[in-house]
Amino acid sequence: MKKLIEFRNIVKQFDDNIVLKGINLDINENEFVTLLGPSGCGKTTLLRILGGFLEQDQGEIIFDGAEISKVPAYKRPINTVFQRYALFPHLNVFENVAFGLKIKKTPKDIIKAKVDRMIELVGLDGFQKRDVTLLSGGQQQRVAIARALVNEPDVLLLDEPLAALDLKLRKEMQHELKRIQQEVGITFIFVTHDQEEALTMSDKIVVMKDGIIEQIGSPQEIYNEPKNEYVANFIGESNIVDGVMKKDYLVSFDDRDFECVDFGFKENEAVDVVIRPEDIKLLDRNKPSKLKGEVKSVLFKGVHYEIIVETQKGTxxxxxxxxxxxxxxxxxxxxxxxxxxxxxxxxxxxxxxxxxxxxxxxxxxxxxxxxxxxxxxxxxxxxxxxxxxxxxxxxxxxxxxxxxxxxxxxxxxxxxxxxxxxxxxxxxxxxxxxxxxxxxxxxxxxxxxxxxxxxxxxxxxxxxxxxxxxxxxxxxxxxxxxxxxxxxEGREYKVHTTQYFEEGAKVSVDFGPEDIHVMHKTIKS
Amino acid sequence: MKSFRRLVYPYLLWAIVFIVLPMLMIVFYAFTTEGNSVMTINFTLDNFFRFFSDSIFINVLIRSLKLAIITTIICIFIGYPSAYFMAKLKPNSQGLMVLLITLPMWINMLVRTYAWRGLLLESGLSPEIKVYIGMIYNFLPFMILQIYTSLSKLDQSLITAAHDLGCDNKMAFLKVTLPLSIPGIISGITLVFLPAVSSFFIPKLLGGGSYVLVGNLVENYFVTTGDWNFGSAISLIMTIVILISMYFTRKFDYSKEDR
Structure with a gap:
């Protein structure tokens, strides 16, 4: 895959607040990249810098081999789907989508052909003459996507576009967006604070926190091998336990030693250990296992039960x-x-x-x-x-x-x-x-x-x-x-299981070496 | 809900006594001759023939319309850039600007016009120019405030979106800002044009006796000559001209929105 965008040491400051602290990031052609992080982590700022609506204080953006920091927004081959869509209220659906082409003085017949095709792609055929202010949230969303894509940009930026939709529509649009991206075959850069959205749609996830990138990787990598406690907590649910890496493939936590698949740590290094709730099995007390515990609470979650097991009482x-x-x-x-x-x-x-x-x-x-x-x-x-x-x-x-x-x-x-x-x-x-x-x-x-x-x-x-x-x-x-x-509070594990256990039941807690993921401790700043 | 409706009665009474009845009386006077009594009412169209057969009256009407139109256009051309500039300021400064613009309005319009008369007395300008200055001065704030209101409500993300879709600053203004501020311009026009057509004391004070407008004619026939019938006819003609111009302004506004 060819490199399309390179961020080189991007720094951005608003008044006294450093929003981006030296971002380095490569984005390839035809990739669906998600910038993921809580609000205030700088993800939208990075997007706006790429769109040309903000200028970075330091660093460069190399786009297709050329530095584009000084290129104004309207000359960049990039289009944006804005958070609240920003559709033009004085224009109808067709005119909204045709806006960019009209500005470029495209011949009328070509505008009509392209706009109609794009309106069909987003599933709004027949809505051409509708007033955009009377459309539902999901429909406005589609118009905004069509309006951006019709310009055939090299990159489409999406700034939390699903945030305003209800849950069902959001799920639907996730699939829709992925389908559209595969169909038009261009780079999508998607900003969200919703980890599920990120996992569902992305080829590459960039986890951000306080203006720095915590981890870059595929959804599988981010989920299965989070780099630190922050990423593990942000993506999915997890049990994070203090442990000590005795040697390669042997980690100690909860007063016991466990075999694991991790290596490359210093001997007796203090580490964070992650075990995903769905990787833990609960067994009857008489079955052999390293950890014994007592069920403290059971919550029914639909597909599974969420069970909290206490393996060690508190002080x-x-x-x-x-x-x-x-x-x-x-x-x-x-x-x-x-x-x-x-x-x-x-x-x-x-x-x-x-x-x-x-x-x-x-x-x-x-x-x-x-x-x-x-x-x-x-x-x-x-x-x-x-x-x-x-x-x-x-x-x-x-x-x-x-x-x-x-x-x-x-x-x-x-x-x-x-x-x-x-x-x-x-x-x-x-x-x-x-x-x-x-x-x-x-x-x-x-x-x-x-x-x-x-x-x-x-x-x-x-x-x-x-x-x-x-x-x-x-x-x-x-x-x-x-x-x-x-x-x-004692040592507790969150477990997702389809098997029901009574509150107060004594159980054995079991997991395999491959279910344990060891991470370096984050140094608290 | 129903009990709240009664709250409208005082205003209804007011409107009937001070708006509807006078209007009906004007219509009545315009179509009758002098010297009516309870027993004999002489309906006639003479008042209208008199107006339209005399070129002096026609010229006064045209002059009034011209004055109102030019005043409105100048107000738009001065008012729009000012309003645009105001809308770009920081919120605090915007409040200050609105205050500065409304400040003169705390003083009675008549008083301010007298002040202008004193200022322009020895300026050597023609009466016409003096009247224009007075008109524009008095009506400009209405235009600025209307346009400012529509511009300040404008969602800035639309401008960003226009830039994103390939507009430079000029195009973004022409394609997004201007079309979306048309409603403000229309209500500005309504607030400037209508009072400008019928104004009578500004031309009277600043133009001396030499610059007669429709408003002055009406005043003259009602107050000086006491010919209420002809005065009413002129008022009615003026009202109809205003209604027609309102209709076209509105139509322009709607045609923009329907598209």
Whole structure:
């Protein structure tokens, strides 16, 4: 195949924002090339530079052997199908398609023959005299394609042309576009953020991110051998796991060694491992396999089930919740009721404690018995030192109603999990029956009450506590002590399978060496 | 929905009393002679014969039409480029320009025309030129704003598409921008031509007594001579001329859209 377009180190900057950071890309004749990336990755900018609607700050575009940066848009043998079609509202279908030929002063009979042929190619025969503003989205799309193709360009640029169509029409137009491209036999450069569109139509996919090209390859290459975590995530669904490449053809992840088909990595190099959800098989627990797990959730997706399997539990910490009777204070003189609870506090927080925080932690409230209107708490008396122990805290209102609770100051107890590098902490706490019954979102409240927090031992970043386990019914709770376990997300695999498994079922997780794809880690910038 | 319809009644009343009735009265006066009483009404076409048999009246009508047409054409030729320039500015500057153009309109038209009279008093220009200056000055903003509105609504991607399909700047303007701004020009014409045909105080103030237009004739017969019948006939003729010109303007507009 002959090289048609070469982008050489294209740089483009808008104000302070560098949109393209040195793009190098070759495009061949008769190729269907897709520029794929999220919005803002620079794909449309690259297209507009090629179309001649923008000029690059640096670099050159070589088109059929000649540098064309200085050639104005209207002289380039390139036509564009615009995102919102940009059909001329004052012209009908025929005149829209004939526009380019009329500008080139083509004889009338030739215009008629070419335009009619092109209108037929896009499947709009009989619509010649129609008003373009009255056409449906799909029909406008076809007019836009015909209007561009009738000029017999060497390259057709398509700027997210299917974005405005509904799903069914979009699928239809995907096939239609591919058919038209094969029929006219010219280069199509297609811009999209839709990975499925890219996989369906392209000969070559260019995955872009933040103004650089992440990977260039055929749809099969991009899907089966993504170069890094970004590409793997962007194209299709995938399980991406941290691993270590022990040696060629042997990778270790999830505390086990696996044979694989990848090689050429440094010994003991930290890598990302990709396993596509459809490549994983789930078997009964008694079948031999390297990984065992438990089904956490099952979603029906039509053709298959999407099953999440947990092969390793997350890091967890269990605390005790002391549930007490309500003991509201009633001040008869002014008809005020007041309430507060004991609570536990981390010794490290003592030095920075404020009145507001004490009110919040003790859940201190005061209200008028008759009207139930809230009354503000005007004073907090406390004397807490940074030694473990119990300290009284007194809250009072202007009218002199007061309540005293105990604060348990304790040394923090962290749980540190060295295998998954996660730390987690939480504290015992005191609550009244009513407070638990009134909670609207018990898991969230339990996390707040216990001051539960998890973080990564690598970089101190917060890690989400995804599970709160408890064995009481919040509606019918009675006084007593309850155990609550907070845990982070464990090692999970997404599996696509046609076989149904019950939630909670113990399963074996199986995949072959060829299902494992090892990638270099992306260096975080 | 139905209850909202009642909201139109006040305006309906207004329109009947101040628009429909006067119109009917003008038609009535135009076809009758002086000295009607409740008992005797003399229908006649004399008023119209009088107008069309006197070359002075015909010349005044032609002069009025000529003035209105030339004013409109000059307004288009000054207004279009200004509007085009405005539409290309940044949004903030566009707002400022619209403000600058509408600013003089905050002052009464009569007052502004008096100001022009003072300015042109010793200029030595012919009354005709003075009237043209006054007319164009007063009506230009209407033309600019109409064209500007249609240009600023123009989808810029259409221009890009025209470039993509082989148009240089000039062709893109002729093939896309201009055709799509025709509706703006048409409504500009309506807003300039109609008041220009019937204007009477601008020629009166700036042309002195020597530049008589249809509007002045009407005023003259109603106010000075008190011949309401002939004045009504002239008004009616003017109305018909305006209606005919409106019809042709509209037709031009539609023929563009139907194509």
């Amino acid at each position: 967890s910490k269990t605390v005790t919740m002391h549930v007490l009777e309500d003991r509201d204070v009633y001040n008869q003189e002014c008809g005020e009721l007041m309430h507060a609870s004991d609570f536990t506090m981390d010794i490290e927080d003592v030095s920075a404690i404020t009145e507001q925080e004490l009110i919040a932690r003790a859940n201190a409230q005061a209200w008028d018995k008759e009207s139930e209107n809230d009354i503000s708490i005007s004073g907090v008396e406390f004397k807490i030192s940074d030694q473990p122990g119990r300290y009284p805290v007194t809250f009072k209102t202007h009218n002199g109603t007061l309540i005293t609770v105990n604060v348990n100051v304790v040394a923090p107890k962290y749980v540190e999990d060295k295998t998954s590098n996660v730390g987690i902490t939480a504290f015992d706490f005191y609550k009244t029956v009513d407070e638990i019954k009134e909670s609207m979102a018990i898991s969230v409240d339990l996390k707040t009450w216990a001051d539960a927090y998890a973080w990564s031992l690598d970089d101190d970043e917060e890690i989400k506590i995804s599970n709160v386990d408890f064995d009481f019914d919040p509606i019918n709770i009675e006084t007593g002590d309850y155990k609550i376990t907070f845990s982070t």
